Amino acid sequence: MKRKLRMAMVGGGLTSFIGPVHRKAIGIDGEIELVAGAFSIIPEESTATGEALYLDPSRVYLTYPEMFEKESKMPADKRVDFVSVVTPNHVHFGPSKMALENGFHVIVEKPIAFSLEEAQTLKKLVDQTGLVLALTHTYTGYPMVKEARHMVRSGVLGKIRKVYVEYPQGWLSKPLEKSGNMQASWRTDPKQSGMGGAIGDIGTHAANLAEYITDNKITEVCALLNTVVEGRRLDDDCSMLVRFDNGASGVLIATQVAAGDENNLNIRVYGEKGGLEWKQEEPNTLVVKWLDKPKEIMRAGWTYLSDDAKRFIRTPAGHPEGYLEAFANIYRGFTQAIRDYKPGVKTDYAKYDFPDVEDGVHGMTFVETVVRSAQSNEKWVKIN
Numbered sequence: 001m002k003r004k005l006r007m008a009m010v011g012g013g014l015t016s017f018i019g020p021v022h023r024k025a026i027g028i029d030g031e032i033e034l035v036a037g038a039f040s041i042i043p044e045e046s047t048a049t050g051e052a053l054y055l056d057p058s059r060v061y062l063t064y065p066e067m068f069e070k071e072s073k074m075p076a077d078k079r080v081d082f083v084s085v086v087t088p089n090h091v092h093f094g095p096s097k098m099a100l101e102n103g104f105h106v107i108v109e110k111p112i113a114f115s116l117e118e119a120q121t122l123k124k125l126v127d128q129t130g131l132v133l134a135l136t137h138t139y140t141g142y143p144m145v146k147e148a149r150h151m152v153r154s155g156v157l158g159k160i161r162k163v164y165v166e167y168p169q170g171w172l173s174k175p176l177e178k179s180g181n182m183q184a185s186w187r188t189d190p191k192q193s194g195m196g197g198a199i200g201d202i203g204t205h206a207a208n209l210a211e212y213i214t215d216n217k218i219t220e221v222c223a224l225l226n227t228v229v230e231g232r233r234l235d236d237d238c239s240m241l242v243r244f245d246n247g248a249s250g251v252l253i254a255t256q257v258a259a260g261d262e263n264n265l266n267i268r269v270y271g272e273k274g275g276l277e278w279k280q281e282e283p284n285t286l287v288v289k290w291l292d293k294p295k296e297i298m299r300a301g302w303t304y305l306s307d308d309a310k311r312f313i314r315t316p317a318g319h320p321e322g323y324l325e326a327f328a329n330i331y332r333g334f335t336q337a338i339r340d341y342k343p344g345v346k347t348d349y350a351k352y353d354f355p356d357v358e359d360g361v362h363g364m365t366f367v368e369t370v371v372r373s374a375q376s377n378e379k380w381v382k383i384n
Contacts, residue, residue: 001339004033008071008080008104010064010095011087013040013049017183018109019086022136023053025327028314031335036071036080038064064095072102080104081338082132088186089193089200093118096133100125105338107134107331111204111367112360114194119357119364126357132347134334135355135363137208139265141326143300144286146353147309148213148269148276151288154306158272160214163242163250165267167206168258172198172236175229188234196367197234199225202265203254203370204363207242208355209267210252211362213278216244218366220380221252223373228257240370243380284321308353330354 007026012019019039026032036059039049043062050060061067071079082105085095093113099106100122112135113119126133139145151157176184186192187201194200211217223240227233237255244250258264265280277287284300298305301317312329315321333352341347349356365383373381 004031005081005335005338006035006079007032007082007084008036008038008067009034009084009086010038010067011040011085011091012037013042013045014052015040015045015182016086021324021327022084022086025324026331028324028328029332029335032331035059036061036067038062038067065098068098068102068104071104082106082334085109090114090191093122096122097125100129100131100133103129103131105132105334105341107136107334108360110135110137110208110355110360111194111200111363112357113364116361116364116368119361123357123361130341130344130346132334132337132341133357133360134330134337135357135360136327136330137205137212137355137359137363138323138326138330139205139209139280140212140353140355141312141329142278142280142283143305143309143312143321143329144278144283144298145209145213146312147286147298147305148278149215150306150308151276152213152269152271153215157269157274157276160216160244160246160248160269160271162270162275163210163214163244163248163267165206165210165250165265166253167202167255167265168253168261169202169256169263170259170261172229172232172256173259175231177232188232188236190233193234194367195234195371197227197232198236198254198256199223199238199370200367202256203238203252204367206252206254206265206267207366208359208363209265210242210250210269211244213267213269213276214244214246214248216246216248217362218242218383219245220382221366221370221373222380223370225371225374235374238370238374240373283326 038061039046083099085108177188220243225235226237239253274290286298288296333354337352369383
């Protein structure tokens with residue numbers, strides 16, 4: 001396939017937060033062109049978005065069912081290759097399902113769906129069709145996160161024993177949902193966000209990051225969910241003890257009422273011989289701590305890094321590798337998987353290193369288990 005991949009987008013209109021991020025990210029490698037979209041449930045906004053992006057007006061649709069119906073009938077040299085779903089949570093499932101049913105690959109914002117049942121339905125479709133599905137757990141795209149995972153896998157830290165991961169934000173310290181803030185409105189609405197507030201929005205990122213770096217799954221939680229801002233309908237603060245399948249234990253904190261914090265995702269992982277620390281707000285740095293020698297500061301862009309990290313680095317040492325590049329790294333693996341796709345042959349997701357449908361199902365299982373744990377008098381609740 002010696003051409004750019006053709007992408008359609010569901011959601012991501014002019015007033016969207018995450019849609020423009022995706023569009024900037026796909027431009028970094030020059031492998032993808034946006035050719036179609038159903039950008040908003042408001043017809044005028046979808047049309048205006050298409051105009052602003054210089055798209056062919058005939059491929060700017062007012063609804064995603066219309067888009068799939070018409071795009072699926074186009075000749076192979078014109079129809080889209082995949083669909084990017086960048087809507088609020090309650091509109092992840094419908095477009096993703098319809099895309100797979102019509103033969104399109106999918107990349108979707110997390111969480112993968114509104115409920116575990118919907119997530120499992122998408123997994124069945126991926127298994128049946130063999131099409132590629134990626135999930136944008138963005139933080140796994142950072143090169144130094146990949147270096148951290150490489151170090152754990154190489155065994156230099158010894159068996160992992162302890163994990164601390166936290167994701168404090170402060171932007172919801174006030175009831176912004178009551179002042180017309182669109183992002184706050186849907187994220188705090190159980191009809192649009194799902195059963196989890198902070199735990200679904202950012203807690204899943206923290207859990208996914210911990211599992212990605214340690215290469216182990218969380219199997220049990222002992223959780224506390226709080227709603228700090230009066231009148232809010234979903235949790236805005238959560239903390240929990242966690243257990244991993246290798247026997248390690250840890251602490252996970254996710255809160256959106258940490259006044260003054262921006263996007264302070266950070267993680268510490270400790271093994272028998274040493275530990276490591278990474279902070280999203282300073283993503284080029286990985287701190288490695290040793291039991292019997294001085295700590296090391298590892299930086300993105302240097303030749304001493306593993307190939308796992310180096311193949312995702314885009315800038316020379318000393319130049320920031322940031323959020324957009326992390327998004328682009330997810331798209332890089334996804335597009336390569338599409339280029340290698342052969343009907344009837346199951347995709348080896350480990351080869352491409354991006355979050356997939358299995359991560360999506362596990363993420364929804366995690367959210368539902370945390371909510372159940374918070375409502376239970378039992379100390380520990382297993383993730384089934």
